Amino acid sequence: MQKCEGRTVLVTGASRGIGRAIARRLAAEGASVVLSASRSGVHGKLVGTLDEVVDEIRAGGGRAGAVTADLSNVNERSDLIHRASELFGPIDTLVNNAAGARMKLPSQANHEDRSFMYELNVNAPIDLAQQAIPSMRTRGGGWILNISSASARQPALPYRDSKDAALVIGPYGATKAALDRYTIALGHELVEHEIFVNALAPTSIVLTQAAEYVRDIGRRNPDMVEPVEMMAEAALELCTGRHAGLITFSRDIVHSTGRKVHSLDGTRVLGDAFLEADIEAGE
Numbered sequence: 001m002q003k004c005e006g007r008t009v010l011v012t013g014a015s016r017g018i019g020r021a022i023a024r025r026l027a028a029e030g031a032s033v034v035l036s037a038s039r040s041g042v043h044g045k046l047v048g049t050l051d052e053v054v055d056e057i058r059a060g061g062g063r064a065g066a067v068t069a070d071l072s073n074v075n076e077r078s079d080l081i082h083r084a085s086e087l088f089g090p091i092d093t094l095v096n097n098a099a100g101a102r103m104k105l106p107s108q109a110n111h112e113d114r115s116f117m118y119e120l121n122v123n124a125p126i127d128l129a130q131q132a133i134p135s136m137r138t139r140g141g142g143w144i145l146n147i148s149s150a151s152a153r154q155p156a157l158p159y160r161d162s163k164d165a166a167l168v169i170g171p172y173g174a175t176k177a178a179l180d181r182y183t184i185a186l187g188h189e190l191v192e193h194e195i196f197v198n199a200l201a202p203t204s205i206v207l208t209q210a211a212e213y214v215r216d217i218g219r220r221n222p223d224m225v226e227p228v229e230m231m232a233e234a235a236l237e238l239c240t241g242r243h244a245g246l247i248t249f250s251r252d253i254v255h256s257t258g259r260k261v262h263s264l265d266g267t268r269v270l271g272d273a274f275l276e277a278d279i280e281a282g283e
């Protein structure tokens with residue numbers, strides 16, 4: 001019996017990076033997965049589309065579909081859970097992964113920068129959770145996982161060799177701190193309804209395209225980089241376990257629960273919580 005058999009999952013920001021990895025890992029455990037991003041096609045230099053990830057999952061025997069919405073736009077996201085539910089049925093697991101960062105010094109992040117980040121990184125996850133909760137309650141439970149960041153706290157790591165990077169990540173980190181606080185409260189509120197709400201952050205850097213600008217830091221400090229499979233495995237734990245209101249890190253939850261880290265298709269054990277990343281290969 002696979003761990004997510006019969007389950008219906010929505011993963012936001014699943015066209016590439018960490019969202020794609022989580023979607024693939026949950027699909028490999030039998031979940032029907034709805035992927036979302038703001039666009040379905042190719043854009044700019046960024047590699048990876050929703051359709052490609054849907055094809056990847058289907059090629060491995062999984063069930064996947066896609067919906068699009070710019071989650072920074074309150075109108076576009078207002079019916080996302082409803083639209084996602086039309087593909088495979090009611091959503092019982094929501095992974096709020098999509099986020100955006102404007103790297104600006106705290107003294108210079110203007111109202112537009114801050115509004116964009118708070119809409120996408122804080123209000124969108126809360127709105128989607130509130131859209132999903134009624135059906136989860138009716139159906140007797142569910143899981144909500146918010147993807148956070150170590151930058152919710154002023155980082156000594158992973159930006160120890162770049163003071164500028166540690167500063168410009170501050171305004172984005174503030175949105176993740178807000179998301180963490182909301183997660184704790186929502187988790188404590190909903191645990192009695194068997195709805196398990198938690199937040200998960202990479203322990204260090206995952207070399208997705210969004211993190212490309214820190215690849216040189218990773219080369220100088222390989223211990224500051226983790227493989228994307230670590231986040232996928234940690235997400236699987238938090239989307240199947242009975243944790244509530246946790247703000248946790250990928251290696252911590254993998255280590256404390258004794259999990260083995262698997263390949264994204266679920267077929268191979270790659271290692272444990274101390275698995276290292278291939279810095280040149282990235283995600």
Ligand SMILES: NC(=O)c1ccc[n+]([C@@H]2O[C@H](COP(=O)([O-])OP(=O)(O)OC[C@H]3O[C@@H](n4cnc5c(N)ncnc54)[C@H](OP(=O)(O)O)[C@@H]3O)[C@@H](O)[C@H]2O)c1
Nearest residue numbers: 013014015017018037038039070071099149205206208210
């Ligand atoms: N990588 C790291 O080291 C790291 C560290 C700490 C925390 N995180 C967190 O991990 C999560 C994923 O990060 P990542 O590095 O995998 O990011 P990524 O590679 O940039 O992927 C971001 C995903 O979100 C989607 N997205 C972006 N803006 C959107 C919008 N306005 N509406 C809907 N979807 C949108 C993107 O697709 P479209 O562009 O097509 O919309 C893409 O699928 C984020 O919450 C991030 O804060 C990452």
